[in-house]
Amino acid sequence: MTDEELQAxxxxLSQTAFSMEFSHRAYFNARLRTTGGRYRLADHNIEINPKMLGYGKEVVAGIIKHELCHYHLHLAGLGYHHKDRDFKRLLAKVGGSRYAPAASKQRKYHYQCTNCQQDYFRQRLVNTDxxxxxxCHGRLALVGLAQKN
Ligand SMILES: [Zn+2]
Ligand SMILES: [Zn+2]
Structure with a gap:
């Protein structure tokens, strides 16, 4: 999955779950270790831990909704911290996740050529630009995490 696909x-999800527009940036950040995602108060962008793709789309969707709760509440001037009532209420309403699964370091990023479907396994995130x-010099896309060592 590319950053552009994550953005879309x-x-x-912002439209369907919150009926509100997400007008900032969302992108993967491989340096996130203990969290599945992060909402950046300073620039309103959302970072997602790419390791979470290995747990499936449902898990990542739950993490995105969690970060979107921070996002929409913060921009609306409401309680956006985990302990805030506004946050707990909105999180429950949209079905966001409360905790991200623990990320394992044993896994590898699985990339696939979008043209010839050749598989690539890399220790680190690759700049697909x-x-x-x-x-075949085709474009690579992140498929998810592989158990392969
Ligand atoms: Zn949070
Ligand atoms: Zn190829």
């Missing part, structure tokens, strides 16, 4: 997903398929 977050925008779609820079690194392309070595066979």
């Amino acid at each position: 997903w977050v925008q779609a 820079k690194y392309v398929c070595s066979k």
